Amino acid sequence: AQSVTQPDIHITVSEGASLELRCNYSYGATPYLFWYVQSPGQGLQLLLKYFSGDTLVQGIKGFEAEFKRSQSSFNLRKPSVHWSDAAEYFCAVAPRGNLIFGQGTTLQVKP
Amino acid sequence: GAGVSQSPSNKVTEKGKDVELRCDPISGHTALYWYRQRLGQGLEFLIYFQGNSAPDKSGLPSDRFSAERTGESVSTLTIQRTQQEDSAVYLCASSLGYSGTAGYTFGSGTRLTVV
Numbered sequence: 001a002q003s004v005t006q007p008d009i010h011i012t013v014s015e016g017a018s019l020e021l022r023c024n025y026s027y028g029a030t031p032y033l034f035w036y037v038q039s040p041g042q043g044l045q046l047l048l049k050y051f052s053g054d055t056l057v058q059g060i061k062g063f064e065a066e067f068k069r070s071q072s073s074f075n076l077r078k079p080s081v082h083w084s085d086a087a088e089y090f091c092a093v094a095p096r097g098n099l100i101f102g103q104g105t106t107l108q109v110k111p
Numbered sequence: 112g113a114g115v116s117q118s119p120s121n122k123v124t125e126k127g128k129d130v131e132l133r134c135d136p137i138s139g140h141t142a143l144y145w146y147r148q149r150l151g152q153g154l155e156f157l158i159y160f161q162g163n164s165a166p167d168k169s170g171l172p173s174d175r176f177s178a179e180r181t182g183e184s185v186s187t188l189t190i191q192r193t194q195q196e197d198s199a200v201y202l203c204a205s206s207l208g209y210s211g212t213a214g215y216t217f218g219s220g221t222r223l224t225v226v
Binding site: 034036042043044046049090092098099100101102103104 | 144146152153154155156159167202204214215217218219220
């Protein structure tokens with residue numbers, strides 16, 4: 001069965017530091033891959049997505065993600081975190097169309 | 112409308128009562144999805160619609176849960192004889208097609224509390 005694993009439940013970084021959130025998926029072929037962010041009391045917002053082509057994908061708010069087929073990973077990165085980035089981050093795959101989500105990573109940003 | 116609209120935004124109900132949650136997708140979006148998000152957890156897929164048919168109901172947790180959709184418009188998720196474990200945020204999303212490439216737009220959710 002298809003699945004998504006986000007190994008880090010909670011991450012704390014200092015403002016201005018770099019960030020990497022991990023995501024691993026289990027699927028026979030290359031699925032469509034997504035990262036969403038959910039701020040407190042807000043809906044889900046799409047940060048970026050990967051379907052094919054260039055394995056480094058640029059998204060909104062300065063985020064990027066790299067698809068690595070050999071590692072079945074799609075890690076999210078940001079060079080310099082801002083306090084407003086504190087939120088819950090979800091990796092998702094769409095092997096058939098409906099999204100399958102990871103458990104999420106809560107990002108806390110220290111001043 | 113401009114986005115996916117869900118109502119009510121909050122619902123408190125007594126255990127054993129039935130509840131109906133409504134989702135109004137973006138006009139023209141043929142695919143519609145329901146998810147459940149329990150406190151501190153990820154999103155669980157419940158059901159998806161392509162038009163008014165539901166090819167994949169695999170995520171519905173029990174026969175107390177049902178959903179319907181009128182054409183390519185409004186969908187309602189009904190939970191009968193609610194239990195405390197049904198407390199969660201129920202999220203709806205819509206997309207132009209069921210392929211993944213069309214992108215998904217989520218509503219703000221309905222927070223259901225069963226007391």
